[in-house]
């Protein structure tokens with residue numbers, strides 16, 4: 017019986033170890049900082065984006081680039097801002113919001129995926145999508161995003177902090193600048209964007225905040241030391257903020273998914289290392305996005321998509337931390 021319990025716990029742990037993004041690329045502490053503001057409709061069609069990019073977007077030199085800003089243009093209707101909304105879970109969240117009629121502000125670093133997200137979402141759902149190309153790990157980003165939103169008096173109803181950095185290596189094998197980047201993106205940007213947008217969310221209350229953590233944030237994981245630490249910070253931050261903002265009619269939720277196949281590497285890795293149980297636990301990005309938005313609007317605090325993932329999360333949170341860290345350690349040593 018004891019052996020069976022240990023085996024089950026190990027499987028649960030294995031799965032949650034791999035419930036984080038792989039293959040996310042970083043250029044170290046400072047992926048090139050560039051800002052591209054595109055404020056359609058109308059104007060964007062008159063901008064030859066390619067020409068502008070050729071002329072100015074040499075982002076390696078940390079140029080701050082603004083295109084087509086129109087601070088006086090009133091933006092009508094309810095908006096949701098998705099930080100990390102061009103791909104993966106963030107895009108799925110954006111699509112679930114678009115399905116419900118929300119206009120969107122999408123933030124990511126790369127323009128190509130931002131534009132393709134905008135095109136699909138606008139043509140499919142008849143909503144309006146604004147794009148901000150910017151590195152959320154940069155200190156100044158939160159203020160710039162907030163100014164952009166307040167200048168346009170945007171009716172911000174939902175803030176989604178999605179972008180995160182994991183990767184296959186962690187604390188003892190990564191250089192300090194990459195670890196700092198992880199902390200800045202996973203924790204600092206969530207904290208800063210939330211704080212600076214709070215007045216706008218309060219003004220438009222009832223409103224919502226959705227922070228994306230991970231099942232890896234439910235317990236310490238030696239081989240994913242800093243990643244799980246940053247995600248546990250997001251979980252704790254969300255718990256307290258949920259309590260603190262209730263009176264202001266701002267509901268705070270925290271999404272903590274198991275494996276989500278947002279990239280082929282994650283599928284291959286899960287299959288190779290976890291076999292059928294990992295494949296069974298995985299939830300598609302589309303379903304994760306839909307569940308996340310539905311439960312956020314239902315004011316649910318902790319959201320774990322998928323039945324098997326929910327059961328695993330229950331055990332992970334139930335077992336004493338020392339047991340869990342030892343089990344995770346053994347799994348990591350294999």
Ligand SMILES: NC(=O)c1ccc[n+]([C@@H]2O[C@H](COP(=O)([O-])OP(=O)(O)OC[C@H]3O[C@@H](n4cnc5c(N)ncnc54)[C@H](OP(=O)(O)O)[C@@H]3O)[C@@H](O)[C@H]2O)c1
Nearest residue numbers: 035037100102103104105124125126151152180230276278
């Ligand atoms: N996939 C999983 O299995 C899994 C499991 C549990 C939790 N999570 C969490 O879910 C979140 C999303 O994961 P995902 O797998 O969907 O990732 P993804 O497919 O790589 O998408 C990440 C999104 O964030 C943007 N982004 C990344 N770094 C950024 C930065 N520094 N500044 C601005 N935007 C940035 C990306 O666009 P650009 O690259 O263009 O910037 C993209 O839109 C992460 O917080 C992750 O920890 C994922």
